[in-house]
Amino acid sequence: MAKRAYPLGKVYRLLEPGPVLLLATAGKLRPNVMTLSWQMPMEFEPPLVGCVLGNMDYSYGLLKASRECTLNIPTAELINQVVEVGNCTGRDTDKFHDFGLTPKPAKLVSAPLVKECYASMECRIADTRMVNRYGLFILEVVHAWVDTAVKQPRTLHHLGNGVFMVAGEVVRTASRMK
């Protein structure tokens, strides 16, 4: 799949519907990847994203140390990888290798893109003041990629306990909401 640069001012549209993400970090020994659902847009442009990670997550320390990550949006055909990535730790597992995901060099950050995902955002930490209290990382998206061939991405939305909703019908309204 061929990905193109996606306008930073539209990045909120990738996140606002609430898809499950794969967060990738450069790692010390090897790149790592985790499943993440606690995310929301926080600003249109430059695009800011709030993400909550548990302080027991291996990626929590990697993100805090490297101050960079990528947020990647998987679609329904990657559901097994999403579940497997979410059920083990990168402390003792090479998740990219073991689950058939491909780390691909990013343009502006050291963390890799996840090639199999239909969209990816390269992020740098913008604010860590709420990390210790809530695990809340405020990230700035500095570059974004989208596979423009995917018109209606069948994103995954976690309903809890390993149950996922797959994105359904799309409805256009005359709303003036951004």
Added chain:
Amino acid sequence: MAKRAYPLGKVYRLLEPGPVLLLATAGKLRPNVMTLSWQMPMEFEPPLVGCVLGNMDYSYGLLKASRECTLNIPTAELINQVVEVGNCTGRDTDKFHDFGLTPKPAKLVSAPLVKECYASMECRIADTRMVNRYGLFILEVVHAWVDTAVKQPRTLHHLGNGVFMVAGEVVRTASRMK
């Protein structure tokens, strides 16, 4: 529809898939309601929710002053109300009245529930330290209601520009993720 109290420890499951919400406040003259998509769970129990509101939103001031609101989850049959509520301001509009929504007394907060929504959360402000900088309100959910007759809620997920995705197929996996 008959709503029942929903366990606080499961509230994250209502928000994690990323549905559009109707945020209701008590208001000065009358109750008010706004459309909100920038939300995420921040803690399991007691349940915390992060919400980003624009400081030009009428509800921003109402929430800051009253320190209470409700978060209500509409389903697809309410799409017109969601759009209309999102396209005007409560400064000069009685949105509940004009758009056929019913404010219903909550149990623990002064803000009303939106009766037509399939689920509602009663919230109090837990942390305002990021309000001035990011419009980020951290709310604690103190009581939750769900219409237990709705098994697969057709929630709305905003893709930007008035385009909505309606919740589709549900897939159960053997994941151990919470």
